[in-house]
Amino acid sequence: MGKTIIVSNRLPLRVEKGSKGKLNFIPSEGGLATGLGSVYKGGGNVWVGWPGVYFNKEEKRRLTEERLAEENMKPVFLSKQQIELYYEGFSNSTLWPNFHYFNQYAIYKRTLWEAFVEVNQKFCEVVLEMAKPGDKIWVHDYQLFLLPGMIRAKLPDISIGFFLHIPFPSHEVFRLIPWRKELLNGVLGADLIGFHTYDDMRHFLSAVSRLAFLSNQNGRINVGNRVLEVDAFPMGIDYNKYAEKAASTEVIKNEVEYRTSLGDQKFVLSVDRLDYSKGIPNRLVSFELFLQKYPEFRGKVSLILLVVPSRDQVDTYRELKEEIDLLVGRINGQFSMMKWTPIHYFYRSLPFDKLSAMYRMADVALVTPMRDGMNLVCKEFVASKLDKTGVLILSEMAGASKELSDAILINPNNKHRMADALKEALEMSVEQQQSHMETMQATIKRYNVHHWVDLFLGRLDQVKAAQKEMDTKNADHQVLAAIEEVYNKANSRILFLDYDGTLVGFKSMPELAAPDKKLKTLLEKLAAVKNNRVVIISGRDHETLESWFGDLDIELIAEHGVWMKRKDAEWKLLRQLNLDWKDKIRPILESYVDKTPGSFIEEKHYSIVWHYRKVETGFGELRAREIMSHLKFFAESENLIVLEGNKVLEIKNSEVNKGKAAELWLEDDEYGFVLAVGDDWTDEDTFKAMPRDSYTIKVGPEVSDARYRVNSYKEVRKLLEKLT
Numbered sequence: 111m112g113k114t115i116i117v118s119n120r121l122p123l124r125v126e127k128g129s130k131g132k133l134n135f136i137p138s139e140g141g142l143a144t145g146l147g148s149v150y151k152g153g154g155n156v157w158v159g160w161p162g163v164y165f166n167k168e169e170k171r172r173l174t175e176e177r178l179a180e181e182n183m184k185p186v187f188l189s190k191q192q193i194e195l196y197y198e199g200f201s202n203s204t205l206w207p208n209f210h211y212f213n214q215y216a217i218y219k220r221t222l223w224e225a226f227v228e229v230n231q232k233f234c235e236v237v238l239e240m241a242k243p244g245d246k247i248w249v250h251d252y253q254l255f256l257l258p259g260m261i262r263a264k265l266p267d268i269s270i271g272f273f274l275h276i277p278f279p280s281h282e283v284f285r286l287i288p289w290r291k292e293l294l295n296g297v298l299g300a301d302l303i304g305f306h307t308y309d310d311m312r313h314f315l316s317a318v319s320r321l322a323f324l325s326n327q328n329g330r331i332n333v334g335n336r337v338l339e340v341d342a343f344p345m346g347i348d349y350n351k352y353a354e355k356a357a358s359t360e361v362i363k364n365e366v367e368y369r370t371s372l373g374d375q376k377f378v379l380s381v382d383r384l385d386y387s388k389g390i391p392n393r394l395v396s397f398e399l400f401l402q403k404y405p406e407f408r409g410k411v412s413l414i415l416l417v418v419p420s421r422d423q424v425d426t427y428r429e430l431k432e433e434i435d436l437l438v439g440r441i442n443g444q445f446s447m448m449k450w451t452p453i454h455y456f457y458r459s460l461p462f463d464k465l466s467a468m469y470r471m472a473d474v475a476l477v478t479p480m481r482d483g484m485n486l487v488c489k490e491f492v493a494s495k496l497d498k499t500g501v502l503i504l505s506e507m508a509g510a511s512k513e514l515s516d517a518i519l520i521n522p523n524n525k526h527r528m529a530d531a532l533k534e535a536l537e538m539s540v541e542q543q544q545s546h547m548e549t550m551q552a553t554i555k556r557y558n559v560h561h562w563v564d565l566f567l568g569r570l571d572q573v574k575a576a577q578k579e580m581d582t583k584n585a586d587h588q589v590l591a592a593i594e595e596v597y598n599k600a601n602s603r604i605l606f607l608d609y610d611g612t613l614v615g616f617k618s619m620p621e622l623a624a625p626d627k628k629l630k631t632l633l634e635k636l637a638a639v640k641n642n643r644v645v646i647i648s649g650r651d652h653e654t655l656e657s658w659f660g661d662l663d664i665e666l667i668a669e670h671g672v673w674m675k676r677k678d679a680e681w682k683l684l685r686q687l688n689l690d691w692k693d694k695i696r697p698i699l700e701s702y703v704d705k706t707p708g709s710f711i712e713e714k715h716y717s718i719v720w721h722y723r724k725v726e727t728g729f730g731e732l733r734a735r736e737i738m739s740h741l742k743f744f745a746e747s748e749n750l751i752v753l754e755g756n757k758v759l760e761i762k763n764s765e766v767n768k769g770k771a772a773e774l775w776l777e778d779d780e781y782g783f784v785l786a787v788g789d790d791w792t793d794e795d796t797f798k799a800m801p802r803d804s805y806t807i808k809v810g811p812e813v814s815d816a817r818y819r820v821n822s823y824k825e826v827r828k829l830l831e832k833l834t
């Protein structure tokens with residue numbers, strides 16, 4: 111078992127420079143640090159990241175050798191300029207606003223991008239100092255989007271996971287970034303890519319398909335000959351830590367203290383980092399509206415507004431801070447009374463026992479981000495409510511809303527609704543509060559952060575194991591040598607070769623895929639070898655195959671086995687098939703062509719094909735599914751099957767398939783060497799029909815019954831070249 115390397119922008123600690131050059135360490139209490147504690151603190155594992163302060167040479171040495179090594183941490187030292195351009199710049203002024211749908215704040219600047227590449231490279235170098243084949247690397251968040259690809263380039267077989275903590279936007283928004291392709295290619299270096307929600311995952315997959323032109327099957331993407339997986343892993347909190355803290359005597363003491371000084375009233379709590387994505391101004395305006403609309407609550411309810419200073423070097427953040435200051439001033443100025451202040455505003459970070467007391471005390475948590483990857487504050491609030499009273503008002507735009515449907519869900523742009531939700535929450539009966547809270551607690555308890563870590567790392571192992579299994583099938587030099595040996599010894603041989611995707615690449619129109627000169631020469635030579643039978647076994651119609659290969663001394667099976675042509679013989683029909691069904695299917699498919707620009711019908715003698723290679727990505731797949739379900743019962747009753755190929759649907763008689771046709775050839779002789787090569791699932795029938803010791807080769811990475819696999823038609827040609 112190798113070690114695990116966690117990589118994130120920041121190390122899970124804060125370093126403070128004391129007097130006389132003393133360096134003090136304050137471990138991070140953050141959710142990620144707690145969740146991954148059990149991982150990086152163990153054995154030879156390690157956490158790589160920026161320590162958060164700038165150091166001189168001597169400090170760097172001491173820090174690395176003396177302190178951090180003990181804590182299983184490895185620093186990546188960054189200069190002030192790097193932090194400005196890579197962190198405050200590209201990460202927080204390009205990616206963050208774009209990914210949170212705040213495009214008006216996004217800056218697209220080449221210098222920032224270059225620094226981003228440079229720092230990701232620097233992280234890569236530090237990781238490579240330690241990483242060995244067999245290790246597991248888990249990269250966190252948008253600041254290190256390029257890192258998986260950079261590591262992969264140096265260590266092709268290593269296991270890499272990537273988790274995005276913020277939302278992934280619709281591809282319409284993501285594509286605004288000038289370096290969108292480089293970003294995607296970077297992250298696609300991972301074996302497992304995790305998001306908080308299914309929607310983020312969906313957006314990512316659509317960006318990958320439209321911008322990197324890679325399709326997926328249930329979140330599985332083939333990059334070269336590597337299969338990676340994409341999935342949703344909603345992150346949780348350390349539930350017990352929050353529940354236990356809320357029960358501690360110091361927290362109860364804090365609460366009593368707050369209540370005594372604030373007097374007998376109800377509390378609405380708001381807790382976030384200073385960030386425009388958190389929707390703090392909207393929240394304040396809604397609270398103001400609430401006091402205007404429902405004056406009966408004045409003097410009885412206060413808002414406690416906790417804002418943690420964050421990124422205040424950046425202009426937009428400074429402006430946001432000013433806006434909040436003004437709003438709080440305006441509302442307090444307007445509504446304050448001698449013994450009551452509407453908003454208690456704290457612009458600072460609170461220690462855990464004070465924050466916990468706030469969660470305990472609050473009657474309502476008002477969590478209303480404009481956009482949030484997950485949002486842990488709402489989960490922390492729920493875990494802290496030991497008597498199960500309290501109400502959560504939660505934005506639909508937070509990832510957490512997908513799990514916490516028992517909260518009062520609001521749209522943060524609807525300020526009137528937020529004001530009304532506050533009234534509803536403050537008037538909710540205790541029984542109702544408890545019933546909702548109980549459901550939410552059960553969810554958060556079960557899907558806690560430890561569960562999240564186990565789930566992600568476990569899945570990464572599975573993905574890697576699946577890749578290994580596929581690797582064993584790769585037709586490497588040894589396999590190819592064995593094929594050659596058996597081939598040379600055999601005195602009678604047969605080779606079944608599919609055409610499209612197997613001997614040539616795919617073209618936008620089926621008629622453009624005519625064989626090139628090289629291929630024809632290759633087939634000719636192959637057929638000329640003594641005791642060889644070369645059979646092209648294709649779904650194409652027999653006229654096309656005849657026009658392409660009629661002049662060669664090879665044999666042809668067309669339309670999946672309806673038509674066949676043996677050596678020195680004429681084309682022969684398998685047998686007369688009933689074709690009445692075609693008149694019923696044609697108008698149905700025509701109606702789909704009418705509503706799907708770019709699609710078209712190809713009619714063969716014994717089948718009808720609907721092509722959608724040129725249809726808008728995603729739309730074609732949607733229509734294909736519609737046609738499948740439309741034809742489901744009809745196909746059954748007419749004894750037809752609907753075959754899904756590469757961007758095509760083919761409807762044909764179910765009694766015909768490539769395997770049955772190939773069997774007729776196998777009956778002719780006892781062959782000492784049998785080879786079958788194909789790329790799509792109509793070729794699976796051929797593979798299944800082959801005798802046990804034949805060589806069956808699948809072109810492409812999908813699951814197959816074939817014994818071996820190669821990556822592309824080019825490799826097939828190379829193999830055939832050898833056999834001539």
Ligand code: ADQ
Pocket residue numbers: 140141275276345381382383416417418458459460461465482483484485486487488490
């Ligand atoms: P953040 O944007 O930081 O995280 P969030 O998930 O809510 O947002 O976490 C904030 C953390 O800061 C909480 O643990 C909270 O307790 C703490 N905090 C907030 N105010 C505080 C205060 N005044 N004093 C002390 N502590 C305070 C990013 C994404 C989120 C995603 C997380 C985790 O933006 O969407 O949920 O990562 O993946």
